[in-house]
Amino acid sequence: MSQGKHTVAWVLAATALLWCGVGLAAESAVADTSIHAWLVRVHEASRQRAYTGTFVVSAGAKTASAKIWHVCDGTQQMERVEPLSGQSRSIFRRNDQVITFFPESRVAITEKRDSLGLFPNLLKSSDSDMGAHYQLKALGNERVVGVEADIVEILPKDQLRYGYRVWSEKRTGLIVQLQTLDLEGRVLEQAAFSELQLDAPVSMPKLAQMMAATDGYRVESPEMQKTTAEAQGWTLRRQVPGFKAMGCFLRPVAASAQGVHAMQWMFSDGLATVSLFVEPFDRRRHTREGSTDLGGATRTLTRHLDAWWITAVGEVPAATLGVFAQTLERRK
Amino acid sequence: MAHPDDSVNDRISALVDGQLRGAEFSEAMDSLASQPEDERAWQMYHLIGDVLRSEELAGGAHDRDFLSRLEQKLAQEPVRTASASTRVFHAQGTSANAGAWRWISGVAVTVLVSVAGWGVWNTTSDGQQLASTRGVPVIAQMEVAAGSAEGPVMLRDPELDALMAAHQQLGGHSALQMPSGFLRNATFERPAR
Numbered sequence: 210m211s212q213g214k215h216t217v218a219w220v221l222a223a224t225a226l227l228w229c230g231v232g233l234a235a236e237s238a239v240a241d242t243s244i245h246a247w248l249v250r251v252h253e254a255s256r257q258r259a260y261t262g263t264f265v266v267s268a269g270a271k272t273a274s275a276k277i278w279h280v281c282d283g284t285q286q287m288e289r290v291e292p293l294s295g296q297s298r299s300i301f302r303r304n305d306q307v308i309t310f311f312p313e314s315r316v317a318i319t320e321k322r323d324s325l326g327l328f329p330n331l332l333k334s335s336d337s338d339m340g341a342h343y344q345l346k347a348l349g350n351e352r353v354v355g356v357e358a359d360i361v362e363i364l365p366k367d368q369l370r371y372g373y374r375v376w377s378e379k380r381t382g383l384i385v386q387l388q389t390l391d392l393e394g395r396v397l398e399q400a401a402f403s404e405l406q407l408d409a410p411v412s413m414p415k416l417a418q419m420m421a422a423t424d425g426y427r428v429e430s431p432e433m434q435k436t437t438a439e440a441q442g443w444t445l446r447r448q449v450p451g452f453k454a455m456g457c458f459l460r461p462v463a464a465s466a467q468g469v470h471a472m473q474w475m476f477s478d479g480l481a482t483v484s485l486f487v488e489p490f491d492r493r494r495h496t497r498e499g500s501t502d503l504g505g506a507t508r509t510l511t512r513h514l515d516a517w518w519i520t521a522v523g524e525v526p527a528a529t530l531g532v533f534a535q536t537l538e539r540r541k
Numbered sequence: 542m543a544h545p546d547d548s549v550n551d552r553i554s555a556l557v558d559g560q561l562r563g564a565e566f567s568e569a570m571d572s573l574a575s576q577p578e579d580e581r582a583w584q585m586y587h588l589i590g591d592v593l594r595s596e597e598l599a600g601g602a603h604d605r606d607f608l609s610r611l612e613q614k615l616a617q618e619p620v621r622t623a624s625a626s627t628r629v630f631h632a633q634g635t636s637a638n639a640g641a642w643r644w645i646s647g648v649a650v651t652v653l654v655s656v657a658g659w660g661v662w663n664t665t666s667d668g669q670q671l672a673s674t675r676g677v678p679v680i681a682q683m684e685v686a687a688g689s690a691e692g693p694v695m696l697r698d699p700e701l702d703a704l705m706a707a708h709q710q711l712g713g714h715s716a717l718q719m720p721s722g723f724l725r726n727a728t729f730e731r732p733a734r
Binding site: 264265266268271273274275277288290292300302320322366367368369387400447448449450460463471473475482484486494497499501503507509511520522523526527528531532535536 | 550584585588589592593596599600698700701703704705707708709710723724725727728729
């Protein structure tokens with residue numbers, strides 16, 4: 210019966226090794242302070258510098274590019290983005306204020322993006338535990354778009370999030386290239402400057418003037434209402450590891466009758482974001498349950514739960530969206 | 542819409558739930574051993590089930606590495622094993638080597654099943670945990686054709702696109718989103734406004 214013994218031995222060995230694997234994964238954060246320091250530096254970089262360039266995003270088979278103007282006077286940041294592909298539009302940002310001009314329809318959409326101001330606070334707060342879920346690894350340096358860049362990898366410590374490979378300009382830390390990596394280390398998406406001029410003469414008053422030039426445009430704001438998941442009757446049975454709730458809104462469902470709203474509940478682990486949308490189930494429209502991969506880093510997953518239709522969207526693996534969708538619960 | 546992946550998910554979810562017997566079980570195991578998409582679905586179901594039970598189980602990234610290392614080790618093993626079992630296999634009138642390989646693949650399957658079993662059955666007193674794992678198979682991987690090298694074969698769902706746009710519009714919670722994420726989302730076309 211030596212075969213049987215061998216089998217038992219193998220299974221035992223395998224189980225023991227597996228436990229070691231689990232132990233490794235649970236190892237505590239070593240790069241906690243360095244990932245934090247690195248992120249602060251990267252964030253500061255965008256505040257200090259003025260630059261212009263061409264920014265290219267490749268996700269799946271899709272590529273888009275835009276001309277960028279960025280300026281900061283130490284307190285205020287302004288940005289102008291002129292996409293070179295897709296529907297014609299110009300986007301201006303002053304800190305968390307964003308306006309998008311659609312010249313063909315003569316419509317301008319103004320938004321206040323609270324989230325844009327959240328990040329520095331997130332970094333400052335002591336409960337930021339990014340180091341518990343990611344580790345930072347220096348990969349040396351390389352010359353890209355005419356600048357010397359440091360390369361770092363920010364790798365997940367579990368299977369619930371993607372990794373990132375980041376090229377940041379050596380002196381300032383400005384991110385010049387960013388890749389999102391799947392669990393096997395393959396590139397899912399890349400955002401990079403294809404051309405960059407640092408310390409370019411960008412005029413803040415001129416950008417401000419262009420941003421305010423709404424004459425001849427119908428100015429609209431998206432109908433969004435701040436709320437809480439609790440007020441909408443929803444809760445998460447347990448926290449998804451590393452992800453904290455960041456805000457909740459009600460927004461109209463475009464494809465539906467007047468007055469039907471979807472809840473958008475947002476979560477972040479500091480690097481990746483997930484939105485949970487909940488709307489009333491509609492038999493005609495909500496037919497496809499499951500996950501969708503459109504290429505790129507953004508995944509979606511839908512689930513029918515009683516009278517509701519849940520859509521989870523995020524730059525995370527499908528399993529993570531599955532955990533969110535399964536953990537969402539109607540409060541009794 | 543019927544999708545080829547639906548059958549993969551049905552089969553794997555039935556396997557995960559322990560509903561397959563006999564030939565169906567063998568076929569599913571063969572397929573799991575040879576088809577990457579089966580393995581991905583298998584991993585996904587177990588990861589979801591694991592995380593729903595305990596967040597400490599999210600760190601299973603080593604499982605696959607471990608299994609592939611184990612497979613390599615097993616592949617290096619047969620010489621010794623074959624000699625130890627030579628008589629048995631000769632008596633069966635088959636090549637010693639072939640027998641050993643069958644034996645080893647049997648072990649590999651046993652190990653896989655034991656690993657899986659550990660994942661599925663290592664529950665505490667909470668009886669609901671298994672039920673929650675069973676609830677998981679609603680997740681069917683429906684990869685809408687996109688991202689193919691041949692060009693944009695887009696079977697896109699405009700409602701899903703609108704939600705993706707809404708997500709990205711507010712997706713500024715990431716440390717890397719400042720400023721790259723804003724630029725990324727501003728650059729990438731917003732399908733609806």
